[in-house]
Amino acid sequence: MLLAIDAGNTNVVFALVEPGSxxxxxxxxxxxxxxxxxxxxxDEYAVWLSQLLNLEGYDRKQVTGVIIATVVPRALHNLQTLARKYFGGEPLIAGQPPVEWGMQLDVEEPHALGADRAVNMIAAHALYEGDLITIDFGTATTFDLSDFKGAYKGGIIAPGINLSLDALVTAAAKLPRIAIEAPEDTSVIGRDTVSQMHIGIYWGYIAMIEGLVARMKAEVGRPVKVIATGGLASLFEKQTDVFDHIEPDLTIQGLAMLWDRAHIGG
Structure with missing residues (x-):
């Protein structure tokens, strides 16, 4: 079994994947x-992860390989040590030999592209054809454009919805902390403080998504599919038709593809 690790700014996701799939x-x-x-x-990772593996009916000895993507450089060393000490092998690091991206990065600073964004595009192009916009709802919300050949052409980085809400509540003393959820109706005229906050955060975010995607599509000038991923993608799907597909595990799928490319070709 392959252990795929996606270390983001907010969470580290560990996934057990069948190799070659x-x-x-x-x-x-x-x-x-x-x-x-x-x-x-x-050691802390190992204790936590071993217990979860056992709860799912697996043993850590069944893990035969580890691949890591991270946008948090300081977290990498301990994750590498985890792989070496507890899973008995050298992990692959996404974006480093022998698992380089294998796609053209047609931007001014290709070295600055986050590993998660590159991995998302690799998976998206393996699953769908044509020009693609990949939207990842994480600590930041990122919009990435890749053309029909799979080349990365650029994108957008916007504050994530949780980050936006935290900034609003922190800066405005009288505003309460609220849960992020879809409003009960489609009205955009709130009758009290909490409903006005829900509308501003939720419908404001949808307006941003739809507006930025429309501008990106107009600039491309060709049909473009929109692929959404990240934990909060499903929060918006019922209230907008901007997404063509939602792939919650896009990053993990991309890591599995990189592993297969390094070990079985393709």
């Missing part, structure tokens, strides 16, 4: 997430 959409057997903390040691 990437072309079929990756058979993800189990997934777990833990808050990102660069100080967390390999």
């Amino acid at each position: 990437a072309s079929a959409g990756s058979a993800i057997k189990a997934r777990w997430r833990i808050a990102t903390d660069p100080r967390r040691t390999a």
Whole structure:
């Protein structure tokens, strides 16, 4: 079994994947997430992960390989140590030999592209044809454009919805902390403070998504499919038709594809 690790700014996601299944959409057997903390040691990860593996009926000895994508450089060392000490092998690091991206990065600073964004595009182009916009709802909300050849052409980085809400509540003393959820109706005229906040955060975010996607599509000038991923993607899908497909596990699928590419070709 392959252990795929996606270390983001907010959470680290661990997923157990059947090797060689990437072309079929990756058979993800189990997934777990833990808050990102660069100080967390390999031993702490191992205790937590071993218990979860056992709860799902697996043993860590069944893990035969580890691949890591991270946008948190300080977290990488302890994750590498986890792989070496507890899973008995050298992990692959997404974007580093022998698992380089294998696609053209047609931007001014290709080295600055986040690993998660590159992995998302690799998976998206394996699953869908044509020009693609990949939207990842994480700590930041990122919009990435790749053309029909799979080349990365650029994108947008916007504050994530949780980050936006935190900034609003922190800066405005009288505003309460609210849960992020879809409003009960489609009215955009709130009758009290909480409903006005829900409308501003939720419908404001949808307006941003729809507006930015429309501008990107107009600039491309060709049909473009929109692929959404990230934990909050499903929050918006019922209230907008901007998404053509939602792939919650796009990053893990991309990591599995990179692993297969390095080990079985393709």
